[in-house]
Amino acid sequence: MTTIAIVIDHRDPATVAEAWRAAVGVSLRGARVIVAVRPGSADGGAGAARARATLALFGHAIDGDPDQLEADVIEHWYDGAPTPTAALAARAPVVHLVRAGRAVGAVAPGDRVLQLGSPADVDFDRVLDAVAAAPPRVW
């Protein structure tokens, strides 16, 4: 079974609501869903509350740890605000893809970090090689 993690790490209420809508959405084909909300994220309002209740009702995890996720797909809804960078315990490795002007958060042993920079300068073949090796998380 595919596990899909939705990490909510955003201070915009409308975007947080969309992330919760996406979390329900990705559950529609039978995947196991984990939602992890970074403290300090906005409240997504009534829509988010409904999505949270729906996911819980169907047995999905709605209280994941944003930094200790093990998932086949990681959707990181992130606004670029600074995040904790503490060293982590071992978990399944991921590749962190870091967009221009952003910084990676906590990194676990075995993780790989790739700086994307501006699109014109990105070595997309290198990114694809890294993505093939481990699930990506975009910062």
Added chain:
Amino acid sequence: MNRLGLVLASADDLALVAGLARAAVARRLAVRVFAMHAGVRALAGDRAAVAALGDDGVEVVACATSADAAGVDLAALGVAAGSQDDHAALCAWADRVVAFA
């Protein structure tokens, strides 16, 4: 990795999605894109990029709910109108998903 799924939910990352898609197509990977939230507005703002994805054989589907909210005419853009079910389907189909959100 044979199938790459790309999720675009942010305003500023279409160029990264397009670059990854093009590199994947060059490797003969199958590529699908699902856009929602601000990603739909990003598609509407760069018709050339959308056309190039289509020319490369990349299937692009956008969330109709997001498009309605943003006033984006997906048909005029040449993008299929979809739903969150397409989002789930992309995640189930792909060997890897890269999500820009």
